[in-house]
Each structure stands twice: as structure tokens, then as C-alpha cells.
Amino acid sequence: MQLLNPIDQIFLRLERRNQPMHVGGLQLFSLPAGAGPDYVRDLVARAREFDDVTPPFNRRLKYRFGQPFWVDDVSFDLEYHVRHLALPRPGAIRDLLALVSMLHGALLDRSRPMWEVYVIEGVVDDRFAIYSKFHHSMMDGISAMRILRRSLQDAPDARSMRVPWQLPATESEDAARRAGPLTDAWRTLQATTRQIAALPRAGQEIVHAWHDARSDDDFTSIAQAPASLLNCRVSGSRRFAAQSYSLTRIKRIAKAFDATVNDIVLAMCASALRAYLLEQNDLPDRPLVAMLPVSLHDDDSGTGNRVAMIFSSLATHIADPVERLAAIQRSVNHWKRRYRDMSPEQIMAFIAALSTPAGLNLLTGLAPRHQSFNVVISNVPGPRETLYFGDAEMQGMYPVSIVLDGQALNISLASYRDSLEFGLIACRRSLPSMQHLLTYLDDALDELEPADDAVAGDSVHGS
Amino acid sequence: MQLLNPIDQIFLRLERRNQPMHVGGLQLFSLPAGAGPDYVRDLVARAREFDDVTPPFNRRLKYRFGQPFWVDDVSFDLEYHVRHLALPRPGAIRDLLALVSMLHGALLDRSRPMWEVYVIEGVVDDRFAIYSKFHHSMMDGISAMRILRRSLQDAPDARSMRVPWQLPATESEDAARRAGPLTDAWRTLQATTRQIAALPRAGQEIVHAWHDARSDDDFTSIAQAPASLLNCRVSGSRRFAAQSYSLTRIKRIAKAFDATVNDIVLAMCASALRAYLLEQNDLPDRPLVAMLPVSLHDDDSGTGNRVAMIFSSLATHIADPVERLAAIQRSVNHWKRRYRDMSPEQIMAFIAALSTPAGLNLLTGLAPRHQSFNVVISNVPGPRETLYFGDAEMQGMYPVSIVLDGQALNISLASYRDSLEFGLIACRRSLPSMQHLLTYLDDALDELEPADDAVAGDSVHGS
Numbered sequence: 001m002q003l004l005n006p007i008d009q010i011f012l013r014l015e016r017r018n019q020p021m022h023v024g025g026l027q028l029f030s031l032p033a034g035a036g037p038d039y040v041r042d043l044v045a046r047a048r049e050f051d052d053v054t055p056p057f058n059r060r061l062k063y064r065f066g067q068p069f070w071v072d073d074v075s076f077d078l079e080y081h082v083r084h085l086a087l088p089r090p091g092a093i094r095d096l097l098a099l100v101s102m103l104h105g106a107l108l109d110r111s112r113p114m115w116e117v118y119v120i121e122g123v124v125d126d127r128f129a130i131y132s133k134f135h136h137s138m139m140d141g142i143s144a145m146r147i148l149r150r151s152l153q154d155a156p157d158a159r160s161m162r163v164p165w166q167l168p169a170t171e172s173e174d175a176a177r178r179a180g181p182l183t184d185a186w187r188t189l190q191a192t193t194r195q196i197a198a199l200p201r202a203g204q205e206i207v208h209a210w211h212d213a214r215s216d217d218d219f220t221s222i223a224q225a226p227a228s229l230l231n232c233r234v235s236g237s238r239r240f241a242a243q244s245y246s247l248t249r250i251k252r253i254a255k256a257f258d259a260t261v262n263d264i265v266l267a268m269c270a271s272a273l274r275a276y277l278l279e280q281n282d283l284p285d286r287p288l289v290a291m292l293p294v295s296l297h298d299d300d301s302g303t304g305n306r307v308a309m310i311f312s313s314l315a316t317h318i319a320d321p322v323e324r325l326a327a328i329q330r331s332v333n334h335w336k337r338r339y340r341d342m343s344p345e346q347i348m349a350f351i352a353a354l355s356t357p358a359g360l361n362l363l364t365g366l367a368p369r370h371q372s373f374n375v376v377i378s379n380v381p382g383p384r385e386t387l388y389f390g391d392a393e394m395q396g397m398y399p400v401s402i403v404l405d406g407q408a409l410n411i412s413l414a415s416y417r418d419s420l421e422f423g424l425i426a427c428r429r430s431l432p433s434m435q436h437l438l439t440y441l442d443d444a445l446d447e448l449e450p451a452d453d454a455v456a457g458d459s460v461h462g463s
Numbered sequence: 464m465q466l467l468n469p470i471d472q473i474f475l476r477l478e479r480r481n482q483p484m485h486v487g488g489l490q491l492f493s494l495p496a497g498a499g500p501d502y503v504r505d506l507v508a509r510a511r512e513f514d515d516v517t518p519p520f521n522r523r524l525k526y527r528f529g530q531p532f533w534v535d536d537v538s539f540d541l542e543y544h545v546r547h548l549a550l551p552r553p554g555a556i557r558d559l560l561a562l563v564s565m566l567h568g569a570l571l572d573r574s575r576p577m578w579e580v581y582v583i584e585g586v587v588d589d590r591f592a593i594y595s596k597f598h599h600s601m602m603d604g605i606s607a608m609r610i611l612r613r614s615l616q617d618a619p620d621a622r623s624m625r626v627p628w629q630l631p632a633t634e635s636e637d638a639a640r641r642a643g644p645l646t647d648a649w650r651t652l653q654a655t656t657r658q659i660a661a662l663p664r665a666g667q668e669i670v671h672a673w674h675d676a677r678s679d680d681d682f683t684s685i686a687q688a689p690a691s692l693l694n695c696r697v698s699g700s701r702r703f704a705a706q707s708y709s710l711t712r713i714k715r716i717a718k719a720f721d722a723t724v725n726d727i728v729l730a731m732c733a734s735a736l737r738a739y740l741l742e743q744n745d746l747p748d749r750p751l752v753a754m755l756p757v758s759l760h761d762d763d764s765g766t767g768n769r770v771a772m773i774f775s776s777l778a779t780h781i782a783d784p785v786e787r788l789a790a791i792q793r794s795v796n797h798w799k800r801r802y803r804d805m806s807p808e809q810i811m812a813f814i815a816a817l818s819t820p821a822g823l824n825l826l827t828g829l830a831p832r833h834q835s836f837n838v839v840i841s842n843v844p845g846p847r848e849t850l851y852f853g854d855a856e857m858q859g860m861y862p863v864s865i866v867l868d869g870q871a872l873n874i875s876l877a878s879y880r881d882s883l884e885f886g887l888i889a890c891r892r893s894l895p896s897m898q899h900l901l902t903y904l905d906d907a908l909d910e911l912e913p914a915d916d917a918v919a920g921d922s923v924h925g926s
Contacts, residue, residue, distance in 0.1 A: 017480065017570050037552060075892060080700060083565065084558070088549040088584050089500060095547070102546065106569040107480050111698030111892055121551050235574030237543060429538060429574055 024400035040121035057165035226284035234427035270314035271444030487863035503584035520628035689747035697890035733777035734907030861886035
């Protein structure tokens with residue numbers, strides 16, 4: 001019996017029927033050569049044999065004295081959590097995305113451990129898919145992706161299959177135990193920041209907190225985000241869209257503009273959002289503002305990465321794609337410079353200010369008066385090498401994040417091998433035909449492509 | 464813009480994440496001879512061409528001044544409401560039931576008209592299925608089954624397909640208009656009673672209402688229902704089980720015992736519940752009480768059927784099946800006699816007492832102190848003739864009802880051709896392995912079977 005920490009409690013309190021607070025991931029696999037017609041059914045049966053379920057997967061909520069606790073589920077029912085579905089033939093990707101949209105819109109059962117894994121057979125071109133969902137009070141999106149990653153192997157081997165709900169302890173968990181409490185503090189802050197990154201309308205309040213932590217007035221003046229379709233009340237219905245892009249191609253474009261991969265990603269999103277909002281007759285005069293959690297520098301030592309939030313203009317008021325990219329770069333670099341000027345203690349103080357319960361209550365957007373950003377764009381670095389679930393090769397791995405009142409769209413990316421995997425989740429009612437964004441993302445890359453070579457590297461298309 | 468009537472408002476207020484208030488139906492069809500691999504996909508496409516959607520299917524909720532109104536949905540999105548799914552191969556019925564269990568556990572989106580229709584391909588033996596769900600504030604279970612019935616045809620004809628969301632007015636609706644207000648009053652009362660039949664823990668309060676309407680003290684003394692697994696708080700997860708039984712067989716058994724079909728149905732349920740609760744080590748000493756909406760006499764004139772509620776002992780304390788049946792018959796006949804002694808006005812007054820907002824508030828079980836019945840068993844007479852959806856022959860049609868706190872199981876039946884189609888819906892957590900009830904229903908019929916002939920008439924088996 002363990003009391004939920006204040007942050008995790010907030011994810012319970014934030015949840016409403018139009019605003020489920022779970023995160024997910026969609027993984028696409030090739031059937032191994034010679035897989036029989038019962039391959040997926042057998043795989044589900046074998047996965048269900050892993051019934052020695054480890055925390056947090058065996059824990060359910062229980063309220064005592066009005067407080068939420070985690071308790072072991074004595075009626076744990078693995079068959080309920082691990083489900084076997086199929087696509088109608090011929091198993092088009094648009095049908096897969098429609099199914100994930102439907103599944104992601106449904107609330108988890110609070111009487112049980114709040115996670116579900118769906119193994120989906122019949123995806124076109126001899127593939128199958130796994131869609132997983134986890135309540136945000138149980139883990140954040142990045143942890144969810146990390147756990148999915150850990151259930152995969154470096155080499156195909158049917159007999160050494162691993163499943164998310166029964167993983168061995170990792171080396172880094174072992175390392176963290178050895179490194180002691182200081183490391184733990186860093187890890188907690190880092191996790192907190194990542195969680196906050198998913199919260200709505202956080203910007204304005206973050207700036208207030210920031211103001212307490214820093215005395216540089218100029219720094220607090222981020223632009224008020226304009227009103228847009230992206231920032232209305234949401235319905236309970238979702239649309240998920242996913243697409244892969246060649247990282248090689250994006251890197252080549254980045255190099256041509258002396259930009260980072262992240263700059264190009266932002267430029268793609270900016271261009272796509274501009275085109276979509278023009279199509280919907282709703283492009284604001286002022287530029288859209290994106291909130292992005294970023295790694296300030298890579299540091300694989302025990303102290304972990306430093307993660308911060310950047311509020312970048314998407315320069316959607318600029319018609320020319322190259323000028324738009326330049327404006328985005330300036331905006332991002334401004335924030336990066338500011339972060340670099342801060343001492344670790346200042347960053348620590350800033351992040352700590354956000355992680356108090358009072359600060360988090362503000363961050364939840366319970367009474368926000370200001371729209372400080374229009375959309376979250378989150379980029380999670382992922383594995384470069386090919387991974388396998390049992391003997392099935394993973395082709396792609398797309399994050400499925402959270403939509404909130406005031407944040408009708410979330411764009412999350414994960415990298416895998418030579419791909420950047422975009423997962424877009426939106427309120428299906430607020431953002432009609434949101435899947436058009438995929439076409440506009442394509443167009444955006446084409447616009448920035450150096451004239452001499454154009455490469456098509458897409459492997460998944462929209463619903 | 465139309466204010467919801469008080470009864471329909473109650474179904475909104477009763478709804479919680481563990482207690483969705485929608486009703487549904489599962490229909491099973493044969494693929495017509497020569498159907499190609501795209502038959503179901505084409506069928507879904509054709510169904511989606513019916514986009515001139517009629518009330519109530521085009522109406523969504525809108526709150527003004529704290530009151531719920533029905534308004535036309537100006538962003539109506541037929542693709543959202545009509546969905547295309549598939550079973551994993553080989554499409555076992557248990558997979559179909561698992562899918563319906565999952566779909567029935569998910570809340571409807573309140574931003575949209577509150578109905579969804581799922582066309583499910585890949586059911587074993589060249590079949591497909593349609594699962595439909597409708598919010599109870601939009602229509603009750605019997606209306607839902609009636610509308611599903613009306614979307615079917617008497618003869619196979621691919622070109623004259625009908626869909627529930629765009630039906631022509633019926634003859635009886637036309638007749639009702641001609642017959643005028645008195646008929647309307649009867650129809651309203653009848654509909655009210657049917658709706659009440661789905662409400663939780665209604666018995667004790669019904670008895671109070673009854674007491675006001677009648678002065679016969681003896682009549683009010685129905686047994687207090689015992690505590691049981693069936694009457695705990697429910698989770699948000701569901702288990703659906705369905706099975707068909709030969710009506711000829713049941714009628715032969717009924718004749719052997721000088722009983723009605725309904726008596727045999729109750730005896731089957733009683734026997735199955737007794738066996739299940741014995742298996743779960745939870746059989747109460749006192750007999751379970753079932754609440755059943757019944758037709759007092761068939762009357763196809765303009766005044767409609769008279770529907771009342773019977774609280775029948777299921778005599779689950781009696782081990783012998785024949786003695787148990789006799790006890791059930793006595794209990795049912797007692798109530799039937801009482802109803803028969805009442806004048807139409809007395810029945811009217813009784814029903815009217817239940818249909819006031821205050822009465823309904825009591826019926827909703829917001830503060831119940833007494834468990835007056837353990838389970839609802841509802842039997843809807845259905846069509847005798849073979850029906851078709853387009854050119855596909857319907858094989859079966861199973862009701863999927865509502866589970867509530869305190870009512871973890873609902874047994875609903877519909878008749879079709881020579882079958883009685885049982886649809887059992889339960890909280891999957893409160894009633895582990897609920898699907899065992901299907902086996903026990905089988906056993907119950909075998910127990911009562913006259914010794915000289917045993918017939919196996921089952922066409923659907925449990926998940």
C-alpha cells in the first residue's frame with residue numbers, strides 16, 4: 001500500500017471522460033519468414049504465460065480516507081490486460097490507425113491496474129501491430145516508450161521473448177541504486193519535468209515560476225499564444241495519425257540550412273500546421289507557439305540528461321518556408337542560450353519551483369487565463385539498431401500521447417534506426433480531417449529539400 | 464432544441480465510468496452464397512451512404528442553463544458512428560464475445576449523438592456480426608431491439624438495404640398518430656415501465672409506490688433479496704456471453720410441466736445461478752429474487768400491451784430442479800393473479816406513481832438501503848420469420864443490456880425464429896468466469912428434459 005505522489009494524483013484528477021489521461025505507443029512488426037496463420041494467436045498465448053507480473057503492472061488504485069493508494073491487485077486477470085484483435089482485410093494502415101484512435105479514446109478501468117496491450121493481426125504486407133496504453137499516473141509517455149523498448153531484443157529469438165509487464169531490472173536501475181540519493185534527486189526532477197511537459201497551458205505559469213527563479217525580466221516575456229482551433233474544448237473522440245521519415249534525409253536538409261534535426265522537425269510541424277489551418281480558414285495572424293521538452297546536452301553519466309522546456313515560435317505567419325525555418329531557429333536558439341547561461345542550481349531551482357504541489361495545481365490549467373502555447377511537440381531519442389519482439393522484427397514505433405481541453409493536438413516523435421516516427425493524436429471533432437497534416441508534413445520536407453535530390457522515405461501513411 | 468424528459472435525464476445522471484448507461488444488441492449474419500472477400504467492406508461503404516440521418520440519431524446533447532437539451536449535430540460524422548472491425552482468425556465466437564465485452568465497456572462520446580454501430584467481419588463459418596450501442600437516454604433496450612428489427616427485411620435483397628439511423632416511419636407510428644392522445648398516454652406509460660425495468664434496486668421503492676396505489680397490505684410483502692456476488696459495486700470491465708436455445712425444445716419441456724416458456728426460462732436461470740454461486744462458494748441461504756418485466760396479456764389493438772414488473776423467487780435454495788421449477792411457478796403465478804385482480808386504472812395509477820420524477824429519483828438507487836431483487840431477467844418477444852440485412856440472412860440477435868452498481872448481472876432474451884437468444888452481460892471483475900453460466904444453462908435444460916428425448920439446439924457458445 002503506497003500513497004500516490006502528488007504529481008501522479010494530478011493525472012487522476014485531470015482525467016475526464018473527454019480527456020483520458022493515458023499515454024500509449026504503437027509498434028509495427030514484420031511476421032518472420034515462414035510464420036504460419038496462427039503465429040499471432042500463438043504469440044498472444046505465449047505473452048499471457050508471463051503471469052508473474054511486476055510493479056507497477058500489478059498495482060491498482062484504492063482510495064482510503066479520500067487518498068489514492070497503489071495496492072496489489074489480488075484479482076489480477078492477465079487475459080483482460082492483454083488482448084487479441086485483428087484488422088479487416090486487407091489490413092490497410094488507415095484501418096490500423098482508425099482502430100488505435102478508437103482504443104485510445106476509451107478510459108481505462110480504474111478498478112484494475114491501468115494498462116492494456118492489444119496485439120493486432122492482419123496488417124497489410126505480412127505485418128502485425130501492438131498498441132499499448134498506460135495511465136499517466138502509472139508512468140509518463142517517455143517511461144512508457146522506454147518500457148516498450150525494454151521488452152524488445154537485439155536479435156530475433158522466439159524463445160527469449162520479453163513482455164513489458166514482467167521485465168528484469170535494468171542496468172541503469174542497478175546503477176542508480178549504487179549511485180545513491182543525489183542521482184535519485186536528479187532522476188526525480190527529470191521525470192517531473194517530463195511529466196510536466198504533457199500538461200496543458202503550462203507556459204504562463206511556468207514563466208511565473210521562472211520569474212521567481214531568475215531576475216532577468218527580459219527572459220519572462222514569451223509571446224502570448226494566439227487563439228486557434230488547436231486550443232478549444234475537446235470531445236472524447238480521437239484521431240491518430242502516424243508516419244515515418246528518413247533521418248538521413250532530414251539530416252541532409254538540416255546540414256543544408258546549418259540547422260539541427262530538431263529545427264527541421266519544428267519547421268515541418270510549422271509548415272503542416274500553417275497549411276492545415278489555412279485549409280480550415282483558421283490561421284491566426286500571430287505565429288503559433290510550440291512547447292517542446294528538450295535535452296540541453298547529452299550526458300550519459302550518472303547525473304542524467306538535463307531536460308528543459310522551450311517555447312518556440314512556429315513562425316506560421318511567414319509564408320516562405322526558408323524564412324520560416326530561420327525564424328524558428330532564432331526562437332529556439334534564444335531559449336537555448338538562456339538555458340546555457342544558467343547554472344545547474346538555477347535550472348534545479350526553476351524545475352523545483354514547478355514541482356511543488358501548488359505549482360503543479362497551476363500547471364494543470366484548472367483556471368488558466370492565458371494560452372501560452374498552442375501545441376506540444378515532443379521528440380524522444382530512440383534506438384538506432386534493429387529490435388525484435390521474440391522473432392519478429394520491429395518496423396516502427398510511434399508514440400500516442402494525450403489530448404486535453406485547450407490542447408486538441410499533440411505531436412510526439414520517436415527515432416528508430418534511420419527513421420523519425422511521428423505520432424499525431426488529436427480530438428477528432430475539434431480538428432476535422434486532422435490526417436491531412438501527414439500530407440502537409442510530406443509537403444514541408446519537399447519544400448525544404450535541396451534542389452538536386454529528393455528522396456521518398458515514408459513507410460507508414462495516414463488514416 | 465428539445466429539453467430531455469426527466470426519465471432520460473436520469474440515465475445521464477446515473478452514468479459513471481464504471482457504469483455506462485448504454486444498451487446494445489449483437490446480430491449474427493451468414494454471408495450470402497458467392498460473397499466475395501470484400502463483401503463486408505462494401506456493405507460498410509454502402510451503409511455509410513445513408514447519410515440523411517433521422518432523429519434521434521442526428522441529435523447530440525447540449526447543456527444550457529444547467530439543463531440538457533437535444534440539438535442537431537452540425538458536425539455529424541457518419542464514419543465515426545459506423546465502424547468496421549474484424550475478428551482474429553479463425554474468428555471464434557469466443558473472440559466475438561470478447562470484442563463485444565470490450566466495446567460495451569467503453570463510454571459513448573457525449574459531444575456527439577450517442578450511438579455506435581460496429582460491423583465485424585471474419586466470424587467463423589462464413590459469418591459476420593453487427594454490434595450496436597445506443598445511450599439509454601436516447602432509447603431503451605426494447606426500442607433499440609425494435610429499431611434493429613426495423614432495419615431488417617423479410618426477404619434477401621442487396622439493393623433494398625435499410626439502416627437503423629435512417630428508417631422510414633412505421634405503420635404503428637402512423638397508427639399512433641391517427642389514434643390520438645389516449646393511445647399516446649398508454650404508449651408513454653408502457654415505455655416508462657420498460658425503462659424502469661432496467662433500473663437498479665427498484666423493488667423496495669416500487670413496493671412503496673405500489674403501497675400508495677393499493678391498500679392490500681399482503682401484496683407489498685415481497686421477500687428481501689439476499690446479499691450475493693451479484694449485488695456488489697461493479698468495475699468498468701464487462702463480460703458478454705450469448706447462447707441460442709431451441710424454442711421447440713423449451714416448449715416441449717414447458718408442456719411436460721404444465722408451465723409457460725417464461726417459467727422454464729426462469730428455471731434455467733435459477734439453476735444456472737445456483738450452480739454458478741455454488742462454484743463461487745457464494746450461494747445465499749435464502750432464494751435469489753429476480754425482477755422481470757412481463758406482458759400481462761397480449762393485446763395487439765391500439766392500446767398496446769400492459770407491462771408490469773414481477774418479483775419472482777428463483778428458489779435457488781432448493782436443490783431439486785423439478786421442485787425448484789414448481790416453487791418458481793408458484794411465485795410468478797402469485798404476482799400474475801394480483802395483477803389480474805387490478806383494474807386497468809389501478810395498474811395505471813401504480814405505473815404513474817413510478818413515473819413521477821420523485822419516484823424515479825428513488826428508483827435510481829441513489830440511496831438504497833434494501834436489496835429487493837438480485838437480478839433482472841428480461842424477455843423480449845421477437846420476430847418468428849427469417850430476416851435479412853440486405854442480402855445477408857440473420858442467424859441470431861442477442862440483447863446486450865446494462866450492468867449497475869448492485870446489479871452486476873443482467874440476463875436479457877429475445878426470441879427469433881425457433882430460438883430463444885440469451886444475452887448475459889456482467890461485471891467481469893465481480894463475477895469471475897461468468898461465461899460458465901452458459902454451461903449451467905445447458906445443464907439446466909438437460910435436467911428438465913423429459914427422459915425420452917434430448918435435443919441439442921444450441922448454435923452459439925460462450926466466451
